């Protein structure tokens with residue numbers, strides 16, 4: 489579904505050029521969930537933003553490719569990438585309030601996302617938006633559509649973002665720490681929601697997290713990053729039971745034992761065999 493090879497990106501700043509990621513390679517097979525894990529600053533977000541053409545103006549990809557549906561995303565124009573981002577790749581970012589437009593009603597944002605790729609009457613779009621909001625368990629979807637982002641809780645706002653990201657039924661969903669900005673009580677609900685939306689649609693998922701427990705529960709494969717490089721990659725069941733890199737061992741050791749030791753082994757097997 490997605491094949492990333494040798495991806496290398498850098499930022500130009502006052503202190504000169506800084507290489508943020510170096511020679512990053514991994515694959516997301518069709519219908520599978522891949523987790524990217526690593527400490528803060530290890531290059532997870534830069535990897536995602538490089539793939540999606542969302543680096544700031546002073547950042548750029550200097551080498552590598554990201555093949556998706558027969559095209560190298562790195563070589564595409566901004567316009568073509570925007571098309572793909574809306575229709576073929578659903579993106580869920582860390583902060584839902586950054587993803588939503590504060591001055592447009594939620595309904596207007598559904599209309600904008602829809603219009604970018606498909607013609608539909610206002611009435612049809614309204615019905616579809618209600619249906620999609622209900623599918624992500626947004627209560628009172630009529631009221632939510634009339635309202636604005638600031639009226640929503642973080643969890644509800646992220647549900648709206650997920651509904652928008654899924655509007656065109658993309659075959660690939662990319663989520664960058666989709667719950668770190670949210671209240672702990674809703675974090676699992678949002679991950680479960682992304683997981684069910686991905687499974688129902690037979691989609692692929694690239695999920696960035698710093699939580700190995702999340703990878704164990706939701707992903708088939710894991711990519712471990714450190715200091716801008718991939719240090720280990722493979723099936724979750726293999727990497728977690730038999731880590732080859734010292735850093736992966738440290739990450740595993742750092743996981744609090746209680747929920748992890750009880751939940752993970754069974755869930756890992758389940759996650760691997762149930763797809």
Ligand SMILES: Nc1ncnc2c1ncn2[C@@H]1O[C@H](COP(=O)(O)OP(=O)(O)O)[C@@H](O)[C@H]1O
Pocket residue numbers: 499501508509526527528529530531532533534535544
């Ligand atoms: N906008 C930016 N400008 C300059 N450097 C950045 C920017 N974003 C990230 N970096 C640098 O790139 C590296 C990787 O960051 P990032 O991908 O955001 O890490 P994370 O794994 O926490 O998502 C870090 O060293 C960070 O300081």
Ligand SMILES: [Mg+2]
Pocket residue numbers: 532533534665
């Ligand atoms: Mg990040």
